[in-house]
Amino acid sequence: MRDKKLIQLYITNMCNSHCKTCGIWKNKERQELQFDDIIKILAAFPDVDYVIGGGEAILHDDIVRILNLLSVGNINYTLLSNCILVGTVCKLVETFSIPSVTISCDGINHNKIRGVEGNLESINMFRKFCITGGIKFKVSYTYSRYNEESFLQDMDMFRNMGLNEIYFCIAQDMDLLMTAESDESFVAKNFEQILDCELISEKDKNHIRSMITGKRRCCTSQNNVHTIYSNGDIVRCQSFKSNIVLGNIKDMTTEEIRLTLNSVNNRGCRFDEECNLLCQRRYD
Ligand SMILES: C[S@@+](CC[C@H](N)C(=O)[O-])C[C@H]1O[C@@H](n2cnc3c(N)ncnc32)[C@H](O)[C@@H]1O
Ligand code: SF4
Ligand code: SF4
Secondary structure, eight states: OOSSOEEEEEEEOOOSOOOSSOOGGGOOSOOBOOHHHHHHHHHHOTTSEEEEEESOGGGSTTHHHHHHHHHHTTOEEEEEEOOTTHHHHHHHHHHHTOSEEEEEOOOTTHHHHHTOTTHHHHHHHHHHHHHHHTOOEEEEEEEOTTTTTTHHHHHHHHHHTTOSOOEEEEOOOOGGGTGGGSOOOOOOOOOHHHHTOTTSOHHHHHHHHHHHHSOOOOOOGGGTEEEEOTTSEEESOSSGGGOOEEEEGGGOOHHHHHHHHHTOOOSSOTTTTTOOOHHHHTTO
């Protein structure tokens, strides 16, 4: 369990990628958290950790003002990016001294899985930029039917990139990612190769072991990991299993947002047995 809350802001539903595991890029109508609503959230929780994602967060209409707001408020956050617009990401990282950046990379077949030529090369440019500037960055790898076969080569690629740890996700069916329009219900077949890999944390491996044996600890992550979606909805959990809306920040005051997130009190989730959303469950 985290000692501090983590609030994930899906600030935009716009995306410039064409991923096979996520359908957000198919959105036609822009839906974004508004600057004034973000101010309310930060006022309610100035001292927690934030994830700024989406969609592709840097495509938000007001991204410069938002990053400036985070910077001026000395907020601890991680920016997620697909790194397609590598020049813009580098510029924003430099301008706002972004505390932490996580870039997605799905392995040797990344460009194919993401449907974007040159994306892997951009990730490498970003990696070199970070090494040169002494900037911390992480790589997030989403394990899916599209890279299960190339997993060992993918890990070799990460080792050659000088990484000693990756942020590991397992592709799931998620309403928020509109997966019904892309990759549904991936069920991993080869867990052994994951359990043997030193780039994946022991905590994640323990989760995977408990998924295999069915002896999981009850997931209580929703008590301190919160998701606010691009339409302002505070959802109970980013998983499709728990898409229960607790309120919409557009209609809430700062105090109401604070009370709502502080009042989530769940000793165990009823979807526990079926949910393998490792990127959320690692916080339970
Ligand atoms: C939704 S993206 C948003 C940030 C940014 N657009 C990116 O791709 O890094 C956040 C993370 O979700 C991962 N992801 C994609 N499809 C997924 C799925 N079906 N289940 C779980 N995670 C998924 C992505 O690989 C990425 O690391
Ligand atoms: S995973 Fe990220 S880059 Fe890919 S479509 Fe979804 S939001 Fe866009
Ligand atoms: S079990 Fe799944 S749906 Fe339930 S809180 Fe954990 S991650 Fe969310």
